[in-house]
Amino acid sequence: MDQLLQLHGTPLSNYYNKVKIALLEMGFAFTEHAHLPNSGSWPGSGSPSGKIPFLVTTEGPIHESQAILEYLEDVRPGVSLYPDDAYRRARCRELIQYLELYVEAPARALYPAAFWGKELACETVERAVETIASGISTLARCAQFEPHLCGESFTHADSVAWVHLNTVAMALKRVTGANPIPAWLPAVPGYLERLAERPSIRHVEDDRRAAARASRG
Ligand SMILES: N[C@@H](CCC(=O)N[C@@H](CS)C(=O)NCC(=O)O)C(=O)O
Incomplete structure (x- = not known):
């Protein structure tokens, strides 16, 4: 599944980089896809709010950087960037x-x-x-x-x-x-x-x- 994670957005975005650091730190394989804010059309491409980043998984896209971090936490039990308790x-x-x-x-x-x-x-x-x-x-x-x-x-x-x-x-x-x-x-x-x-x-x-x-x- 890892190979199919696609991070969409731009490295100029603080929220994109928040997710990218998490992907790197947690050891996920992913590809990056240039996507400017408010580009593409929803549904089909882009995000419902026009905001980036979004992550495309085998099951579909996830929007909002914090929801993406929580997804990364959920799909890799045992690998976490949160404290233990x-x-x-x-x-x-x-x-x-x-x-x-x-x-x-x-x-x-x-x-x-x-x-x-x-x-x-x-x-x-x-x-x-x-x-x-x-x-x-x-x-x-x-x-x-x-x-x-x-x-x-x-x-x-x-x-x-x-x-x-x-x-x-x-x-x-x-x-x-x-x-x-x-x-x-x-x-x-x-x-x-x-x-x-x-x-x-x-x-x-x-x-x-x-x-x-x-x-x-
Ligand atoms: N709450 C969003 C914020 C994302 C965000 O604001 N992204 C900016 C780029 S850094 C954006 O897409 N701005 C376009 C807009 O607000 O229309 C998240 O956590 O993903």
Whole structure:
């Protein structure tokens, strides 16, 4: 079944890379298929929301990155990127929610200016920065960072932190001229440097950079 897993999307997407890190870390064989957001038509190709990534399995497609991670967990009993016991697994999923709902989602207000050359009102930027700062302080209260977000082992929370903290930092820097995350949460730079050494993350980062170079022409 492994050979038939197809990951659709683009290496420029943080959510695509979240799933790709999980596939690599958990040892799945998969192929990658270029698919831009809001392309293709549903049903038939693409996704019901227009969003990427999606994973095509022998039984059909799965959309939404978190549903895909849970599927990967379910089809490979014994191979998991969650902690062993139920309580710590719940706390790990809690960190994923904090990162996605309270850090990455508010940063989306900055993406039109950061990545697509649009103008933004000052108050939109200020509100986004305040909301991201609040999300980071929530994360700071619950995450460990030493060496990983949930403690000793690398988990899905770390792949999520890698893709979103880097994307949000890039957006903040491009829009405001500086990345305030290290000042808000000093453990972040060292943590990201450690993660950057992992083979799965190097692989994903090399592909992301190559895709960014290709998109600039
Ligand atoms: N909740 C979705 C978010 C995925 C997402 O927002 N993907 C972006 C690319 S990084 C996208 O497809 N955006 C197009 C759109 O929102 O219309 C997931 O976890 O998969």
